Amino acid sequence: MKENSSNKDMNTTMEALSHIKRVESPEGLYDKILLTIQKKQEEIIPLYRVRSAAAILLFALSIEFYAASKTEKRTSETSIGTLVYLPSNMIYND
Amino acid sequence: MTFQQVYNEHKNLVYNLALQYLQNIEDAEEIVQDVFVTVHEKMAQFKEQSQLKTWVYRITINKCLDYIKGKRAKKRWGIFTSLSADREENPIQVSDFNHPGIELEQKEALEHIFKCINQLVTHQKTAIILLKIEGLSQVETAEIMNLSPKAVESLFQRAKTNLKNLLHHNMKENERKFV
Numbered sequence: 242m243k244e245n246s247s248n249k250d251m252n253t254t255m256e257a258l259s260h261i262k263r264v265e266s267p268e269g270l271y272d273k274i275l276l277t278i279q280k281k282q283e284e285i286i287p288l289y290r291v292r293s294a295a296a297i298l299l300f301a302l303s304i305e306f307y308a309a310s311k312t313e314k315r316t317s318e319t320s321i322g323t324l325v326y327l328p329s330n331m332i333y334n335d
Numbered sequence: 336m337t338f339q340q341v342y343n344e345h346k347n348l349v350y351n352l353a354l355q356y357l358q359n360i361e362d363a364e365e366i367v368q369d370v371f372v373t374v375h376e377k378m379a380q381f382k383e384q385s386q387l388k389t390w391v392y393r394i395t396i397n398k399c400l401d402y403i404k405g406k407r408a409k410k411r412w413g414i415f416t417s418l419s420a421d422r423e424e425n426p427i428q429v430s431d432f433n434h435p436g437i438e439l440e441q442k443e444a445l446e447h448i449f450k451c452i453n454q455l456v457t458h459q460k461t462a463i464i465l466l467k468i469e470g471l472s473q474v475e476t477a478e479i480m481n482l483s484p485k486a487v488e489s490l491f492q493r494a495k496t497n498l499k500n501l502l503h504h505n506m507k508e509n510e511r512k513f514v
Contacts, residue, residue: 247503250499250502251495251498251502254448254498254502255467255495257441257444257445258445258448258463258467258468259468260441261434261436261437261445261468262436262438263347263436264351264354264435264436265347265350266346266347266350266367267350267364270346270364270367270368271339271342271346273368274342274367274368274371274372274375277368277372278372278375281372281376
């Protein structure tokens with residue numbers, strides 16, 4: 242008997258749910274959607290700007306490497322002297 | 336089909352489905368906007384593997400479920416911040432229940448029913464919403480949920496059983512409060 246009444250309650254519940262009305266969506270949402278889409282498109286960085294920035298960065302890096310390699314050559318020439326022993330005659334003050 | 340045509344054809348579907356999940360006008364409006372922004376972004380990728388309506392249903396359901404998850408996470412965090420805050424800063428929370436498709440006489444009863452539906456697991460909640468509230472067939476529901484019609488039937492039966500238990504449990508809780 243209890244089960245019958247709980248089944249009846251369940252049927253009433255299901256019926257109540259199926260009677261929920263469908264409503265019209267509010268006006269003005271479409272304009273808000275278009276605005277959001279427009280904002281998103283403005284946030285996207287154009288590809289040509291990305292390419293230009295990458296090219297400038299590569300150019301700056303290559304100049305940096307070139308300059309660094311030049312200074313490295315000079316320092317490596319002076320350091321050869323440390324590898325080869327050059328006797329000094331100034332040890333004792335004669 | 337242009338984006339505006341897609342919007343006009345599906346706006347009520349999306350709005351009403353969002354209301355069934357969230358039971359709140361403002362939240363449903365937000366979902367409608369999110370759904371159609373996504374539709375706009377992904378329209379080119381839609382390769383008609385399913386019907387457009389099915390695709391829109393799926394996006395709406397996913398957006399609603401993500402929104403609910405986000406709200407629950409905020410609530411959990413809110414508990415920690417409220418522990419340190421002064422009592423006066425935390426007034427009594429007014430119910431968010433604001434479904435325009437429900438008549439005033441039915442509001443209290445359906446608020447209670449939806450409170451229990453919201454406690455069901457995701458798939459069971461979706462099955463009840465699509466089959467009973469949206470009035471879709473088992474085949475249509477199966478296509479949206481990517482399940483077989485038999486699986487949908489079994490899911491719906493489990494959902495009904497769980498909902499019955501929740502309603503019964505909540506009724507007992509309310510009786511205890513008034514005693």
